[in-house]
Amino acid sequence: MKIAIEAQRIFRPNKHGMDFVALEVIRELQKLDTENEYYILTAPGEDHCLTPTSNFHIVEIKCPSYPLWEQFALPRAIRRIKPDLLHCTSNTAPVFCSVPLVLTLHDIIFLEKKAGKNSSFYQNMGRYYRRLVVPRIIKHCRKIITVSNFECNRIRSFLNLEENRITAIHNGYSQRFQPLEISRTQIQKYLPDEEYLFFLGNTDPKKNTPRTLKAYSLYLKKSAKRLPLLIADLKEDTIDRILHQEQIEEIKPMLRYPGYIPHTDLPAIYNRASVFLYTSLRESFGIPLLEAMACGTPVITSNTSAIPEIAGKDALLINPEKAETIAKVLIELEQNPLLRRKQIDYGLKRVKHFSWQQTAHQLLNVYQDVIQKH
Known part of the structure; x- marks a missing residue:
C-alpha cells in the first residue's frame, strides 16, 4: 500500500492534542x-x-x-504522489480529493452549541473553518475514525451516518509518562513550590476554567495545606479577566501561570503535582487523564461526555458545573491518605488499557480495509 498521512502541524514547537495524536501514531506505525x-x-x-x-x-x-x-497545497501534493489513500488526522480535509479519504474526526464540538464565549481569535476562526468544511467532506470519506465510543455514537447520530462508516479507535499515551523521582530543581523554571495542584486550562469554554478557579478559591478557604495552583497554557491577562468575573481576585498570589509547558517537561510536572484537575465540560477522549494517571498522580475529573469511558468507573468523577463539589473532593484527597493511595493505584492500573501501539494496529487494519474495498 502507498499511504499518505496529513500531519500539518507536527513540526510546530507548541504542539497541542491533535498534533501529539498524529505524531505518536505515526511513530508507532514506523515500528509496526x-x-x-x-x-x-x-x-x-x-x-x-x-x-x-x-x-x-x-x-x-x-x-x-x-x-x-x-485546500490547495495538500491536494496538489496528493496528485503528484498518487497514494492509495489519504488519511487526514485533524478533523478537516480537502473538499476535493483525488484519492480515497480517511478522516479522523476527533469531535464535533464545533457543530454544537458553544458552552460560552471564546475569547481566542485563533480558536474562533478554527471553529468557523471546521463548520464550513466538515459537512462538505463527510460524504466523500471512505472511513471516519473517532477516538471514543461516546464520540462515535454522537457523530453517527448528529450527522446521520450509517454504522459502518465510522469507527472508534482509542488514543494512547506516551511511555515517558510514568512514576519518576523528580527533584524540585527540575520544575523550578515553572514554579518555586515543592507541592502544588495542577490544571491544564485554556480559553476554550469547554475547559471550564472559571468554575475550576472558583473551586480552587473555595478549597483555599477550607484547606490546612493551601497548595498553590499551577495553570498551564493561560496568559496572565486572561486569568485576571476570569478572576474579576468570578470576584475572586484575592487568590491570584496563589496561582502559578508560566504559559505553555512543553510536552517534554510534563512528566516531571505531573509527578510532582499533588492532584491533577481535569474538570472539562466536554471531551472526546482526554489524553491528559492517562498521562497523569500513568505518573501516579491522583486525578479529579468530570462525569460528562467521553471522560468516564476513559477514566473508568472507579475514578473520582464529579459534576464539573458545581465548583463546591470540585473543592470538596480536593479537600477529601488532601485529608484522606487511604483515598489518595487508592486513586494512585487505580490510575496506574487503568492506563494499561491504552497504548499507541494498539491504536496503530487498529489504524493499519482500517487502511487495509479501505484499500481492499476501493
Missing part, C-alpha cells in the same frame, strides 16, 4: 509496518520530531495559511 510505503505531509517547522526511514518519507509543504495549505 516495514512493508507499506508512507508519505507524511507536513508544514515546515522548528521541531523536527519525526525521522524518515526507508519506507516513511516526510514531505514538507510550504503555504501561508492552514486553509490554503489544506
Whole structure:
C-alpha cells in the first residue's frame, strides 16, 4: 500500500492534542509496518520530531495559511504522489480529493452549541473553518475514525451516518509518562513550590476554567495545606479577566501561570503535582487523564461526555458545573491518605488499557480495509 498521512502541524514547537495524536501514531506505525510505503505531509517547522526511514518519507509543504495549505497545497501534493489513500488526522480535509479519504474526526464540538464565549481569535476562526468544511467532506470519506465510543455514537447520530462508516479507535499515551523521582530543581523554571495542584486550562469554554478557579478559591478557604495552583497554557491577562468575573481576585498570589509547558517537561510536572484537575465540560477522549494517571498522580475529573469511558468507573468523577463539589473532593484527597493511595493505584492500573501501539494496529487494519474495498 502507498499511504499518505496529513500531519500539518507536527513540526510546530507548541504542539497541542491533535498534533501529539498524529505524531505518536505515526511513530508507532514506523515500528509496526516495514512493508507499506508512507508519505507524511507536513508544514515546515522548528521541531523536527519525526525521522524518515526507508519506507516513511516526510514531505514538507510550504503555504501561508492552514486553509490554503489544506485546500490547495495538500491536494496538489496528493496528485503528484498518487497514494492509495489519504488519511487526514485533524478533523478537516480537502473538499476535493483525488484519492480515497480517511478522516479522523476527533469531535464535533464545533457543530454544537458553544458552552460560552471564546475569547481566542485563533480558536474562533478554527471553529468557523471546521463548520464550513466538515459537512462538505463527510460524504466523500471512505472511513471516519473517532477516538471514543461516546464520540462515535454522537457523530453517527448528529450527522446521520450509517454504522459502518465510522469507527472508534482509542488514543494512547506516551511511555515517558510514568512514576519518576523528580527533584524540585527540575520544575523550578515553572514554579518555586515543592507541592502544588495542577490544571491544564485554556480559553476554550469547554475547559471550564472559571468554575475550576472558583473551586480552587473555595478549597483555599477550607484547606490546612493551601497548595498553590499551577495553570498551564493561560496568559496572565486572561486569568485576571476570569478572576474579576468570578470576584475572586484575592487568590491570584496563589496561582502559578508560566504559559505553555512543553510536552517534554510534563512528566516531571505531573509527578510532582499533588492532584491533577481535569474538570472539562466536554471531551472526546482526554489524553491528559492517562498521562497523569500513568505518573501516579491522583486525578479529579468530570462525569460528562467521553471522560468516564476513559477514566473508568472507579475514578473520582464529579459534576464539573458545581465548583463546591470540585473543592470538596480536593479537600477529601488532601485529608484522606487511604483515598489518595487508592486513586494512585487505580490510575496506574487503568492506563494499561491504552497504548499507541494498539491504536496503530487498529489504524493499519482500517487502511487495509479501505484499500481492499476501493
